[in-house]
Amino acid sequence: MANLSLRHIKKVYPGNVTAVKDFNMEVEDKEFIVLVGPSGCGKTTTLRMIAGLEDISDGELYIGERFVNDVAPKDRDIAMVFQNYALYPHMTVYENMAFGLKLKKVPKAEIDSKVKHAAKMLEIEHLLDRKPKALSGGQRQRVALGRAIVREPKVFLMDEPLSNLDAKLRVQMRTVISKLHKQLETTFVYVTHDQTEAMTMGTRIVIMKDGDIQQVDTPQRAYDNPANLFVAGFIGSPQMNFLKGTVVLEGQRVCLKLQDGTMVGISDEKAAALKERGYISKEVYMGIRPEHLHDADIEPLSSGYSVFKGQIELAELMGAEIYLYFDLCGKQITARVDSKAAKKSGDAVELHFHWDKVHVFDAETEKAIY
Amino acid sequence: MDELREVLSKASEISNRDIAVIWDKGCCRISEQGIPGLSYEEARQNSGSSWKGYIIYPFEAVGKTYYVCIRAEGCRSEAEDQLILLAIKSAVFNRCSEDERLAAALKEDFDTAVGMRLEEAYGQRLCGYVLLVSGYEDCLNEVLQIMDNTIETTLRFEYEGRILAVSPEGNIEEACESLSKNILSELLLECTVAIGGRSGGIQDLRRMLDCCLEALFIRRTYGLSDTVMNYDKLYAYRAVSCLSPGTKADILAKVFTREFKEMLNSELSITIEELFKNNLNLTDAAGKLYIHRNTLLYRLDKIFKCTGFDLKKFEDSWLFRLAWLINKEK
Numbered sequence A: 001m002a003n004l005s006l007r008h009i010k011k012v013y014p015g016n017v018t019a020v021k022d023f024n025m026e027v028e029d030k031e032f033i034v035l036v037g038p039s040g041c042g043k044t045t046t047l048r049m050i051a052g053l054e055d056i057s058d059g060e061l062y063i064g065e066r067f068v069n070d071v072a073p074k075d076r077d078i079a080m081v082f083q084n085y086a087l088y089p090h091m092t093v094y095e096n097m098a099f100g101l102k103l104k105k106v107p108k109a110e111i112d113s114k115v116k117h118a119a120k121m122l123e124i125e126h127l128l129d130r131k132p133k134a135l136s137g138g139q140r141q142r143v144a145l146g147r148a149i150v151r152e153p154k155v156f157l158m159d160e161p162l163s164n165l166d167a168k169l170r171v172q173m174r175t176v177i178s179k180l181h182k183q184l185e186t187t188f189v190y191v192t193h194d195q196t197e198a199m200t201m202g203t204r205i206v207i208m209k210d211g212d213i214q215q216v217d218t219p220q221r222a223y224d225n226p227a228n229l230f231v232a233g234f235i236g237s238p239q240m241n242f243l244k245g246t247v248v249l250e251g252q253r254v255c256l257k258l259q260d261g262t263m264v265g266i267s268d269e270k271a272a273a274l275k276e277r278g279y280i281s282k283e284v285y286m287g288i289r290p291e292h293l294h295d296a297d298i299e300p301l302s303s304g305y306s307v308f309k310g311q312i313e314l315a316e317l318m319g320a321e322i323y324l325y326f327d328l329c330g331k332q333i334t335a336r337v338d339s340k341a342a343k344k345s346g347d348a349v350e351l352h353f354h355w356d357k358v359h360v361f362d363a364e365t366e367k368a369i370y
Numbered sequence B: 001m002d003e004l005r006e007v008l009s010k011a012s013e014i015s016n017r018d019i020a021v022i023w024d025k026g027c028c029r030i031s032e033q034g035i036p037g038l039s040y041e042e043a044r045q046n047s048g049s050s051w052k053g054y055i056i057y058p059f060e061a062v063g064k065t066y067y068v069c070i071r072a073e074g075c076r077s078e079a080e081d082q083l084i085l086l087a088i089k090s091a092v093f094n095r096c097s098e099d100e101r102l103a104a105a106l107k108e109d110f111d112t113a114v115g116m117r118l119e120e121a122y123g124q125r126l127c128g129y130v131l132l133v134s135g136y137e138d139c140l141n142e143v144l145q146i147m148d149n150t151i152e153t154t155l156r157f158e159y160e161g162r163i164l165a166v167s168p169e170g171n172i173e174e175a176c177e178s179l180s181k182n183i184l185s186e187l188l189l190e191c192t193v194a195i196g197g198r199s200g201g202i203q204d205l206r207r208m209l210d211c212c213l214e215a216l217f218i219r220r221t222y223g224l225s226d227t228v229m230n231y232d233k234l235y236a237y238r239a240v241s242c243l244s245p246g247t248k249a250d251i252l253a254k255v256f257t258r259e260f261k262e263m264l265n266s267e268l269s270i271t272i273e274e275l276f277k278n279n280l281n282l283t284d285a286a287g288k289l290y291i292h293r294n295t296l297l298y299r300l301d302k303i304f305k306c307t308g309f310d311l312k313k314f315e316d317s318w319l320f321r322l323a324w325l326i327n328k329e330k
Ligand SMILES: Nc1ncnc2c1ncn2[C@@H]1O[C@H](COP(=O)(O)OP(=O)(O)OP(=O)(O)O)[C@@H](O)[C@H]1O
Pocket: A013, A014, A017, A018, A019, A037, A038, A039, A040, A041, A042, A043, A044, A045, A046, A193, B223, B224, B225, B269, B270, B273
C-alpha cells in the first residue's frame, strides 16, 4: 500500500516534444486515480514515468516515502496491465498466474495460495485448469489481471486495459476492476480516453490535455463544476451544449443574451461573480448539459428557469430517453429528454432549464466563472 | 574424458612433452605440474614465440583465440608440432557446441564446407523468421524461460549480448508482440524484438540477422518507441536513411523553414503525428485529438502558410513526412 507523489513531473521526448508539462499531484494510499484525455495528451507517458519505463525529464516522483526517479521498474513494487496483454498459450490459467512468481523463485506453497486467492477474487477458480484458447475475452482479461494481483504490488498501473473488449464486456469488466480495487485496498492509476470509464471507476479523475492537467477532482465535481470549457465538453455524454452570449443587466438581474436574442438566466452566485469581476457587456460562453434540458410538454419547470425554442431536426430514440437535435444561433443543440415526449423531426419543441444548471466560461481564457 | 583431453594426453605421450591449451576463462593440460603460472594474458603477449621453455602457438577456432603451449626441449620437430596443433584444433572445434559454431560462422566469413556442415547439423531448424531480442539487462534466463513459453522457436542462443532465435510461427508479429508484452508484465523490462525476415538456411540466417540489426538501428535513429520492429515494414525509414546528406538537407530546408520552426510546438507536433497515424483522415485525427475538424483545418492552414505544404494533398504530405522523418534522425 502506498501513496504516490508526483512533483512537477515533466517529460520532453527527443525532437523537443513536450508530452507532459508540469504534472503535480498527490495520490493518496488506496485511491483509484483515472487519467483521462484525448489522444496524445500524455496519459501513457505519465503512467510509464510512474512505472519507470520512461525517464523523467524534470521533477520528482515518490512512491510511499521513497524517491524513485532512478529506481528500476522491477524495484518499484508496481504491476502493470495494458490493453494488449498476452498470456502463455500452452499453460493453464493456474500456470499463467503462477509463472511470474516461479521466475522469482517464490516457494511453491506460497505461489499456490496467492494464485488461488487471486482466482477467487476474480471468480475464475473453476477455470484454473483451462488453457487460454478455451477462455472468452473477458476471462482472459481476468487472467491478465490475476497475473498482476499475485505480485501483490503497492501500486497497480493500468493503460487502457479494456479498450480491446466489446462494449458489453467493457461494462462488465469495469465492475470487476472496481470491485478488485475495493478488495485489494491498493492504489490504482488507470489510463483511459473514455470519459465514461473515468466517471464510473475513479475516486478522483485527472483530466489532461496537451500534457497539462486541466482538472483533478472527483467525478461528480468534475461533472458539476468543470474548471474550463475543455473539461466541460469532455466530461459527460452527449456533450455539453455551448453557446456564445453577452452578459447583460436586465433591471437588477444579470442575464446572458444569446445571439438570437434569447435571454438566459443564471444562478445568483454566478451572477454575483460576473458582476464583481466586470463581465457586464462582455462576451462569454454559456454551457448547458443535454440532460438538463427538459421538454416543456411533459416536465415543465415552474421557477428559476429559462427557455430554448426550436424545431427538431433529428430525434434519436435511445430507449427510456430520446435525444433531440435542433438548431439555435447557428449551433446544433442536443437535448436528452424522457422518451414519453414522443417527439419527431420537424416538431416544434420548447425546452426548460434551471438557471443553476447554466455554466459560464470566459470567452478568452475559457475558464469557468464561479 | 572429453576429446580434447584425450588428444592432449595422447600427443603428450607420443611426443613425450608437456602440452597445454589455454583460452579465455579456461585451459586444458595433462601433466600433473601443468605449466606453471601461464595466464591467458601472458600467453597472448608471448603468442608465436617461446616463453619459459615453451613455444606458444596461437590459433582461432569458432570465433575464439586459443594458445597451444608445447614444451620446447627434447627432440622436437616443426612437423611434429604442426601435427599436434592440427589434432588439437580439430578437438577444440568438435568440443564447441553447435550453437557456438553457428554463432562464430555468423560473425566471420565461413567457407562452403562449414556452411554445409551447419546446414546438415541444423537442417530445418534454420528455417523460419529470424528474431533478435535485446534489452534484457541481467535477466537472460528469465527472458529465455518466458520466450520458451510464449513463442515457438527452433533455435535460440545468446549472440553478442542479444538473443538470436529462429521461429516457425505463422503470425510472427503477433507472437513477438506477445513475447514483449509477457516480458514487460513479468519482469517490468522493455525488450525490443527485431524481426529480420524468413530464413531458409545458413546464408539467409546471416542476411536476416543483418536485417534485424538494421531494424534496431532504425529504431534508435528515429527514436521509435515500438518494441517489435519488423524489418519488412520499415521501408519508409530505410528509404529515408539511404538519402544522401545533401538531399536530406535540401528536403529539410524546404519544410523546416524559419517560420515553421518558430511555430512548431508540442501541440502542432502531436497534431502532425496524429494526422499521419490516421492516414491523413482529418475526421479521425480530429476525433482522436478531441478537437473540432475546423481547428485541425486551421492548424493545417498555418502549416501551409509557412511551409507551402498542404498536408491534405498526397504529393505535399509525403514529402512533408520525409522531412519530418529526417528531422527525427539522431
Ligand atoms: N517514444 C516517444 N518519442 C517521441 N514522442 C513520443 C514518444 N512516446 C510518445 N510520444 C509523444 O508524446 C505525446 C504523448 O503521448 P502519450 O502516448 O503519452 O499519449 P496518450 O495520452 O497516452 O495518447 P493515446 O490516447 O493516443 O494513447 C504524443 O504526442 C506522442 O506522439
